[in-house]
Every structure is written in structure tokens, then in C-alpha cells.
Amino acid sequence: MKRTIAAILAADVAGYSRLVAEDEEDALARLAAAKAVFREAVDRFGGRVFNTAGDAILAEFPSAVEALRAALAIQGTLGDQDQGAPPERRVRFRMGLNLGDVVEVDGDLLGDGVNIAARLEGIADPGGICLSRSLHEAVSGKVRVTFRDAGARRLKNIPRPVHVFRVVMPGDPAGAAARExxxxxxxxxxxxxxxxxxxxxxxxxxxxxxxxxxxxxxxxxxxxxxxxxxLIAVSVVRARRACFPDEIRLTGVVVPRRAVDVRPEVEGLNVARVTTAALESVREGQVLAELRRPGEADGRRVDLRSPVAGLVLRAEARPGAPAAAAAAPLFQIAEGATFELEAQAPLAALDRLAAGQDATVTPLGGPPGRARVRFVARDVDPATQLGRVRLALVADDASAAAPRAGGFASAVVSLGERCGVAVPFSAVSREAEGPVVYVASNGRVEARPVTVGLGSGRDVEIRSGLDERDTVVARAGAFLREGDAVRPVAAAP
Incomplete structure (x- = not known):
């Protein structure tokens, strides 16, 4: 999951259910026109719309200033367009703006940064804009607009009070002082x-x-x-039963299972000729280089042979260079051309790993291959709280290129699968009290605390808190408060 800081704009239409009930076709046409204005302004000020649910819209901006400018442009344009419409048929957005930390999942944004913006939208006036302190500080003095300090407010499911500022909109000289x-x-x-x-x-x-x-x-x-x-239109899905692969993901470095250093046994020799290069396979006893003493006849040579069969990892011998027994090795060979992934795992994963478990290892820039857990350390590094794991790489094809020693690789250790209740990952909201899923039942929403388990693709396992009969809000949890009256709309498959 990618984590970043973004300016979030949350908006929905005030009185939308009434507009639909009175004249559905007119309301839908007006909403489409308003959304077109919204998207045009978001694009013009460098943002993107990342979620919609009925009449609600969420957008992100890399700049807090541009986010506020987009909100003002949208409200201004819609206000001008609605001048000729009866007051009861006007489409007026309530807007909330927040600058905060968000997590990106499949193009959607989740987290407190989004939740606070949605809660601010809920307390905004129709046609108005509410800002958090973080966004107000970022735009203060940079946008020609007047703010009114509304003080610290407690917002639904937000653990800390949020200091709120209201934008004094054009044509409202009294500000919003009378509306607090x-x-x-x-x-x-x-x-x-x-x-x-x-x-x-x-x-x-x-x-x-x-x-x-x-x-x-x-x-x-x-x-x-x-x-x-x-009455809020929300996209809903039915919780279902699904099976999730139980996997542990690791990262590490490819290393030879046993590296053998090759040096001459006597001193005073120079390299006369090199017969082997790095990344070549060698047999046991094969000549790697010819050595001679300086000044001796050509026939007095000493052959430097490989003590094992394997793959040459390093070849440092150079013709004319000295070959000292005590110096750095002239060659290094991976015995048997066998390699392993040397990885680290957290304590929770160490307890679930055991020798013999199957895995898939993917070297950086290379194709995936089979592997097997060979060794799991029971001690951990006191500083990092990580333990060592070794995975033996399995060569399926003798002609395949050997992995590069020292290269990074990722591994997935398969522990089987687990079946249970599944919902889309986007249906899980991270609240102060923990993970929550909004359930639509009898026309209202209920915030259910849940225990999250395994994940696969876009779905996540729910270990407790839901069953297969529940209808859950698919993506609009940030717009909702517990007890809201809703109109469930089946999400597109």
C-alpha cells in the first residue's frame, strides 16, 4: 500500500433525496451537469476524482491551495448556473477539505485524511466549504478568501477534536456566524x-x-x-464466502549456499594465463589459471585448479599480477551452483515458518522460480526484531541462467489456504477503535467492528464481526455516520 500526504475534497449534494423524490429525471440531469462542473474544475486545478457514491464525490490534490481554488470555482460556477432555477431545484454542494495522510489501494484513497474531509463536509452549509486546521494553515494568505474560525469540533468516529474553519462565501456578508x-x-x-x-x-x-x-x-x-x-444512495455488495491463500511474503538477497575461495598454496607466484571467467561453470579439478615464478622458464608452471564443481562467482586473476596465498582470493566458486535466498522475517512470521515449506522466489528483473524453506533461525536481532530465514532455490531447468549472487529477490511462502467471509478491501474503514465495516440493514447503516484476516486481490477476509448474509457498503464508508438512512444500490460487478 502506498502512503502519501494529500489534500482531500469531499462533497455531496444537499437535499438530493428530496430533489429526486420531487422530479427524478430533472434531479439526475442537474446532478450530471453539476458533476461535469466538478470534474472540470478538479482537472483544471491538478486534482483527480478517486471515488463517487451516488451524489457524493471525493477528489485529491497534491496542493492544498489548488484544492481550495477548485472548491471555490465549483461553488461559484454552480451558483451562477442556478441563478435562474427555482430555489427548491438548485443543486448545492456541501464541501469538506482536509490535508492529511492517506493510503492508496487500487487507485482509491483511504485513511484519516479522507475520513476527516468527509466528516467536515457533513457539517458544511449547502453551498459552503469547511476546512480543517491543517489545510487552513497551508492556504492562509495564499487564496483571496475570508475564513471564520468555528473552533474545535468533535466529529463522528474521529478520536481527536478537529479545529474547523468555514469559508465566508461571496454574497454572504454576514458570514456564517449566525449558522454555528x-x-x-x-x-x-x-x-x-x-x-x-x-x-x-x-x-x-x-x-x-x-x-x-x-x-x-x-x-x-x-x-x-x-x-x-x-436518505443517502450508497453502493452495496453482499458479503460472501471465499478462500484466501495463506502466504508469507519475504524479501532478501540471493547468496550461494556455500562459497569456496580459491588461492595458490605457495607464495611468490605470478598469474601467467587465465583460463576461466566469471559466471562459467567448472568441474572439480579444472584448471582455472596458470601460475609461474618470475624469471623461470615457460615449462615450469603451476596449475591453479578448482577444488569443487560449481559456478564461478568472481574471477580476480589478471595475467602478470602476483598471486599471493595470503591475499584476496583469485576465484570464488558457488559449490554445486546452488543458491539460496537469505531473508529476514518478523517474529509473527517466524513462528509460522518451517523447513520444507514450498515457496516461489522472484529475483529482481528475473522470472519467478521454485524454492523451499531450508532453515529458520529461532533467535532474532534485538535491534530490528527480525529473524533469519534461508530458502533453497530449486533449479527446474539445467539450461536456465543461474541467479545473480547479491541480487535482491522476493519470496512468497505458501502455507495453504483459509476460507471465510470476504468483502472488498475498500469496504473496510480504519477508525480510531479499529477496522470497521458499514452494514446496510433496514434502510440504515451500522458500523460493525471487525477483525481483518488474509487478503487476496481486492478482497479481504473478515475473521469476526460479519456473516455471509450481511449487505455492506462497498466504497462509501467515509461519507457515512452510524444510523444514517440510506438507499442501497447494488455495486457494479
């Missing part, structure tokens, strides 16, 4: 309106309320819209 929850008459009216809605629904008048017969406009109408706006 808990600090205005509007907020108090909204709270009383919400209580009234709950009471009416409890009395069996919810249908009249939603139909508008009991709404008198103003704050009460806004609350009614909020009740219907809770």
Missing part, C-alpha cells in the same frame, strides 16, 4: 423543529410532515428537508 450550531436563534429553532418532527412522527403524522402539509416554511421547512435528506 448552538450559538444562534436559527440553531435553536432547528433543534426545536427537529424535536417537533420527532413528536409528529411518533404521533403517526410523519407522512403528512414529509409531504409538506404540516410545514410552514422557514426553519420548520428546513428541518423537514433535513429529514428527507438523510
Amino acid at each position: 450550531p448552538g450559538r444562534s436563534a436559527r440553531a435553536r429553532a432547528a433543534r426545536w423543529g427537529t424535536l417537533a418532527a420527532a413528536l409528529l412522527i411518533a404521533l403517526g403524522l410523519g407522512g403528512l410532515w414529509r409531504a409538506g402539509y404540516l410545514t410552514g416554511g422557514g426553519e420548520t421547512a428546513a428541518v423537514a428537508e433535513g429529514v428527507r435528506d438523510d
